[in-house]
Amino acid sequence: MDASHVEADLVNVLFTEQEIRDKLGELAARIEADYAEDDGHDLLIVGILRGAVMVMADLSRAMTRHVEMDWMAISSYGSGTKSSGVVRILKDLDTDISGRHVVIVDEIIDTGLTLSWLTANLASRDPASVEICTLLRKPEALQMPVEVKYVGWDIPNEFVVGYGLDYRERYRNLRDIGTLAPHVYS
Numbered sequence: 001m002d003a004s005h006v007e008a009d010l011v012n013v014l015f016t017e018q019e020i021r022d023k024l025g026e027l028a029a030r031i032e033a034d035y036a037e038d039d040g041h042d043l044l045i046v047g048i049l050r051g052a053v054m055v056m057a058d059l060s061r062a063m064t065r066h067v068e069m070d071w072m073a074i075s076s077y078g079s080g081t082k083s084s085g086v087v088r089i090l091k092d093l094d095t096d097i098s099g100r101h102v103v104i105v106d107e108i109i110d111t112g113l114t115l116s117w118l119t120a121n122l123a124s125r126d127p128a129s130v131e132i133c134t135l136l137r138k139p140e141a142l143q144m145p146v147e148v149k150y151v152g153w154d155i156p157n158e159f160v161v162g163y164g165l166d167y168r169e170r171y172r173n174l175r176d177i178g179t180l181a182p183h184v185y186s
């Protein structure tokens with residue numbers, strides 16, 4: 001294990017910490033406006049572990065309304081950069097979502113396999129509504145149709161890391177989002 005600086009392998013910064021914070025502020029304001037009506041429950045935001053941890057932390061703190069937070073862990077990827085197409089729940093919600101308004105929070109939609117499966121799964125639990133908020137989306141990589149109400153940025157079909165996004169469990173703690181130098185993959 002080498003102890004080199006985490007930012008040293010980043011070749012191209014796509015989004016800085018400040019740009020990400022501003023974008024999440026905009027998304028938070030839109031979500032708050034859309035769920036302004038009081039239905040007797042707080043809005044439930046569901047973060048998808050582990051990549052969405054940073055997005056959940058900053059999106060939720062950009063909100064001033066009451067929100068409830070829960071988490072799911074889903075496996076659809078191995079440790080590399082390719083989707084396996086197999087979706088499995090590793091950790092389910094602790095919350096009964098029937099009658100609840102739910103916003104799924106993810107950091108990136110690539111093929112869409114994970115979230116199209118997950119929205120169908122949550123929809124079967126009789127919630128009042130289910131919407132998706134993702135910081136990033138790769139339209140060219142999409143294999144399954146997924147309706148996403150809240151998108152930070154559409155990006156090209158490149159593998160990105162940082163701000164929760166990993167390569168082999170590294171780089172999640174980068175503050176910016178960017179692409180890695182080719183030598184990292186070899």
Ligand code: 5GP
Pocket residue numbers: 051076077083106107108109110111112113114115158159160161162165166167
């Ligand atoms: P999908 O099912 O949409 O193909 O993939 C969803 C998950 O794959 C994401 O939540 C993320 O964990 C992982 N993923 C997809 N694209 C990337 C990427 O460019 N970089 C990283 N680090 N993870 C990605």
Ligand code: MG
Pocket residue numbers: 048049050051052106107108
């Ligand atoms: Mg994810």
Ligand code: MG
Pocket residue numbers: 051077165166167
């Ligand atoms: Mg990963």
